[in-house]
Amino acid sequence: MTQEGGDLDSLVRKRIRALRVAQGWSLEELATRARLSQSSLSRIENGQRRLALDQLVTLARALDTTLDQLVETASDDIVTSPMIDGAHGLMRWPIKADPGMSVVRQRMTEPPPDNPARMRAHPGREWLVVLSGTAVLMLGHRRFRLETNQAAEFPTMLPHAIGAESGPCEILGIFDRDARRGHQQRESKNCEGEGDGRCP
Secondary structure (H helix, E strand, C coil): CCHHHHHHHHHHHHHHHHHHHHHCCCHHHHHHHCCCCHHHHHHHHHCCCCCCHHHHHHHHHHCCCCHHHHHCCCHHHCCCCCEEECCCCEEEEECCCCCCCEEEEEEECCCCCCCHHHCECCCCEEEEEEEECCEEEEECCEEEEECCCCEEEEECCCCEEEEECCCCEEEEEEECHHHHHHHHHHHCCCCCCCCCCCCC
């Protein structure tokens, strides 16, 4: 068996076990549903028995999935490397399943602007979590203080800005297609005051 084939074989066995455990089923319960003996299923999961196509079809059905999903590798859909934007101190990860979405990690040192005229508004939704420090989220005239591990989600048509409170903070933000487009349009302009909630 080739290395690639061996990797797929191992992946399928791990996937069968992971799906079984996720359902909260014992070996005996899945074996009953798949009309296999418990010892046969145990040997399949542990790599001591050859994977037969008919058994994979039966196991896929018992696990409420398909054969294609059970054996897919999806290596082309894995994104591990961020794009670095050194000018703004950002790391950005595209979301492969939806190219219109992206994940951004940002360090902030300045408080957000208090003047609503300096806040941004654009179509879309944004979600963020504070990784370290304390962040301040301004939504219109409302002010939210977000500590480490706290999160917020909001429609970006609300005038909004985010910044740090009492020292640097790091946030992780997720932008949908429309929110990302709004940020890209803003990035294309000359943006002053990096890190003050107006620049990404």
